Ligand SMILES: *[C@@H]1O[C@H](CO)[C@@H](O)[C@H](O)[C@H]1NC(C)=O
């Protein structure tokens with residue numbers, strides 16, 4: 001009887017272990033190395049793209065690198081030869097086999113968005129060739145299956161109808177958040193890539209609406225705007241980067257993502273920090289975070305930003321896909337189209353809304369009040385998926401009262 005008992009016990013342990021393994025959330029250590037490699041490469045592209053865009057404007061900035069990468073990888077699959085090599089390199093994907101990339105991306109998407117989508121993210125990517133080209137059924141399948149995208153021809157010879165069709169697509173994909181992606185189109189357009197995203201933050205722990213109040217936000221030495229500051233006292237993860245002189249605050253969200261708020265010291269310009277934002281830097285910030293009790297004040301904001309990315313991508317050495325000799329052969333005909341433009345629009349709403357019901361950490365009113373961190377001057381924010389470190393959004397807020 002005894003050996004039998006032991007073997008039952010062994011079996012139970014086995015079962016227990018596999019249960020524990022099943023229940024343990026994926027952490028960055030357990031992510032497949034090939035996926036982790038793709039995440040790192042995507043972050044590298046995202047940081048380089050952000051630097052180019054941020055260096056060209058003093059205004060607010062907002063980008064959706066994850067959705068952008070999906071769109072550009074869908075396009076990559078329609079390219080060949082030198083055009084593909086150059087695109088691979090520009091996207092920080094050189095050395096990887098382009099044939100395996102769609103599957104790898106699909107796997108990453110299912111890890112990041114289990115069950116298909118996260119509720120508060122709406123996104124779409126689309127490849128829109130002119131009617132003189134065609135979308136092969138196998139390419140259409142791939143764009144739909146691997147990138148959850150659309151691929152269909154558009155009649156650019158009637159520009160207003162083309163504008164309406166593309167804007168209707170953008171409205172549908174963004175849950176009516178993005179109303180207008182394009183305003184006018186060239187009748188000579190051969191191929192457009194369209195990428196939209198809309199995101200609503202849901203902080204966990206949530207900000208307490210009854211503590212929100214009007215406060216000053218110092219855009220620069222001479223310009224002050226009044227903003228609604230959300231507030232909460234809790235235990236937060238915080239880091240300070242001496243080399244760039246900026247604090248980094250982590251604000252977790254209910255969907256498994258977190259926002260990093262990067263706040264330069266008062267005497268440091270936000271653009272000086274931006275020049276140092278690389279994928280490695282972001283990773284280092286996340287590693288250095290330490291738990292500490294804080295009163296945190298963060299402005300409410302809503303950003304809606306549109307970019308035509310042709311120039312920016314060309315700055316990142318993605319040029320051939322836009323040229324007459326572009327090798328885009330997956331769209332029928334002896335000679336495929338050349339890419340005319342990449343339109344990207346994304347929206348983020350940051351406010352007290354949250355379905356987080358946990359109370360957060362108890363804060364003893366009798367103990368001395370914790371230090372206060374007020375985000376009241378221009379800052380960078382990065383929204384990443386915590387399990388994989390995937391960079392979902394990146395932006396800069398100079399004026400929280402402007403879209
Ligand atoms: C596109 O992706 C499919 C599926 O992964 C692959 O078989 C095909 O070779 C890819 N095409 C190009 C041109 O990369």
Ligand SMILES: *[C@@H]1O[C@H](CO)[C@@H](O)[C@H](O)[C@H]1NC(C)=O
Nearest residue numbers: 207208209210211358359360
């Ligand atoms: C929010 O703040 C108010 C005012 O200080 C307080 O009475 C209330 O308990 C707080 N609510 C939560 C959920 O912390």
